Amino acid sequence: MSDKADRLGWVTACALLTAAVVVAYPLIGWLAWRRAGTDGLVAAAVAAGVCWLGATAALMIAAALKGPNAALNSMLLGMLCRMGLPLLAGAVLSSQGGQLAAGGVFGLIVVFYLLTLVVETLLSLRLLKSNQV
Numbered sequence: 001m002s003d004k005a006d007r008l009g010w011v012t013a014c015a016l017l018t019a020a021v022v023v024a025y026p027l028i029g030w031l032a033w034r035r036a037g038t039d040g041l042v043a044a045a046v047a048a049g050v051c052w053l054g055a056t057a058a059l060m061i062a063a064a065l066k067g068p069n070a071a072l073n074s075m076l077l078g079m080l081c082r083m084g085l086p087l088l089a090g091a092v093l094s095s096q097g098g099q100l101a102a103g104g105v106f107g108l109i110v111v112f113y114l115l116t117l118v119v120e121t122l123l124s125l126r127l128l129k130s131n132q133v
Contacts, residue, residue, distance in 0.1 A: 009063065009126075009127055010059070010060070010063035010127065013059050013063065013123040013124075013126070013127055014056055014059055014060075016119070016123060017052065017055055017056060017059060017116065017119050017120055017123060018052065018056075020115065020116070020119045021048050021051070021052045021112070021115070021116065024048075024112070024115050025044065025045070025048050028044050028048070028108065028111055028112070029041050029044040029045065032044040032103060032104065032108055035104065036102060036103045036104055039099045039100070039102045039103035040103040040104060040108075041103070042099060042100065042103055043099075043100045043102075043103025043104055043105040043108050044103070044108050044112075046089075046093070046100055046105055046108075047086075047090075047105055047108035047109040047111070047112045048108075048112050050085060050086050050089045050090075050109060050112075051086050051109060051112035051113050051115070051116045052112075052116060053085060054081050054082045054083070054084070054085035054086050054113075054116070055081075055082055055116035055117070055119070055120040057078075057081035057082070057085070058074075058077075058078030058079070058081045058082040058120055058124065059078075059120055059123060059124060059127065061074055061077045061078050061081065062074040062078060062123075062124040062127045062128055063127050065077075065128075070128055071128050074124060074128060078120075078124060082113075082116070082117065082120060083113075086109045086112075086113050089109065090105065090106040090109040090110075091106075093105045093106070094106045
């Protein structure tokens with residue numbers, strides 16, 4: 001029963017993170033479209049996906065780790081996924097030029113990073129609290 005409850009918590013956390021990104025995308029995508037047209041819209045979609053993937057990986061780590069050092073280990077490994085993937089993707093995509101760079105993908109990654117950082121941190125704290133019990 002405990003495994004099922006933990007898995008349900010992880011699924012719920014990922015669903016809430018996904019919902020936050022999906023709800024924010026129309027506004028951010030519209031602003032990007034007004035600034036850079038179709039390139040901005042595509043760049044916003046890529047930025048949302050990259051940041052969602054990094055935050056989801058961090059949530060999976062928070063859900064999987066248990067024990068006395070779970071909070072510290074989750075924070076460090078989660079930070080690697082949550083920050084490393086968007087930073088690397090932004091640097092590579094911006095340096096290559098093209099449609100994504102013209103659409104402002106790096107700036108959009110920063111916007112979606114801040115959104116997913118807040119949501120993922122709140123959800124991770126909840127997961128870690130339930131794993132401690």
